[in-house]
Amino acid sequence: MNRAYNFNAGPSALPFSVLERAQQELLDFQHTGMSVMELSHRSKEYDAVHNNAKQLLKELMNIPDTYDILFLQGGASLQFSMVPMNLLANDQIGNYVLTGAWSEKALKEAKKVGKTHVAASSKEANYTYIPSVHDIQLSEHAAYLHITSNNTIFGTQWHEFPNLPVDLIADMSSDILSREINVEQFALIYAGAQKNLGPSGVTVVIIRNDLLERIPENLPTMLDYRTHSTSNSLYNTPPTFAIYMLSLVLEWVKEQGGVKAIEKRNIEKASVIYDAIDESDGFYSPHAEKGSRSFMNVTFTLPSDEITKKFLAEAKERGFVGLAGHRSVGGCRASIYNAVPYEACEALAQFMKEFRKQFA
Ligand code: PMP
Secondary structure, eight states: OOOOEEOOSSSOOOOHHHHHHHHHHSSSGGGSSSOGGGSOTTSHHHHHHHHHHHHHHHHHHTOOTTEEEEEESSHHHHHHHHHHHHHOOTTOEEEEEEOSHHHHHHHHHHHHHSEEEEEEEOGGGTTOSOOOGGGOOOOTTEEEEEEESEETTTTEEOSSOOOOSSOEEEEOTTTTTSSOOOGGGOSEEEEESTTTTSSTTOEEEEEEGGGGGGOOTTSOGGGOHHHHHHTTTOSSOOOHHHHHHHHHHHHHHHHTTHHHHHHHHHHHHHHHHHHHHHTTTTSSEESSOGGGBOSSEEEEEOSSHHHHHHHHHHHHHTTEESOBOOTTTOSEEEEOOTTSOHHHHHHHHHHHHHHHHTTO
């Protein structure tokens, strides 16, 4: 079998052992005579999967009892709307920090719901950095402050979170579970699963319970966080297979030594690639400023479009997949989520060094 060095931005690499286990269990899940996809979502077997996923996430992220964990559909993109629909009252203002395309999209949806304010932005510099927490200017009557903890496209990441007298909401789609965080710094965290948590199809929302009390009464049932909180995310049919895969990925994280161990490895993985960039005398040029570099998405450009094309073509021949950058940044992007092994990052760094020699 020939497994690729998978640097896809999402959906992205899953742990090999998780895929193997899913394969083993596919035809006959725990002696039920059927796959997990064919079980009723009201069965005791599925219920155990569902609650195990929830419990493991709680344990791995150290989520206090004052928070609820929801498994929703609609991707992180639906959260761009659900957050303001549930939490932005008429007399309040939704505050947003713009650090990339996903923050812009979150703001765009909030504007359709209520009043908004841009509390800080690095748009003028094509999102090469994360604004300092000291430069955040909150509006009056702020309902919340929304940030994107890791900017998948631009390759920047918050390394210090704002600590302001306002409810902090974070889109953690591309770095949830990649590093230790203190959940209590946040009022609400959301993340599409397809980077660090599992396959696409399920979106995790971690919400502080008191927020549920400020939700307006007239929301469509499915868009109201209370619906999913009171029904343990079983109001309607949940994405059972995606949640099953999530539970396997969470078990894998636990086996690896938990988030602390994963974080350590993620730093090593990112460092080996950033070192190849920094040692290249400017041949590889990083998009992100040093203090804002992402440990999940390493973005860089090469001296010309022609050389970039050649780099990508040769990389492909060597089995490196998913390295083309997003069109708004150009160049290359290596997405090195939790399931991407250190060896893949080391092999990429080695290839980068060899490729550069052709132009020396
Ligand atoms: N936020 C971030 C930071 C993302 O990286 C993405 C997807 N790449 C999204 C939101 C959108 O997620 P989804 O496709 O699950 O709606």
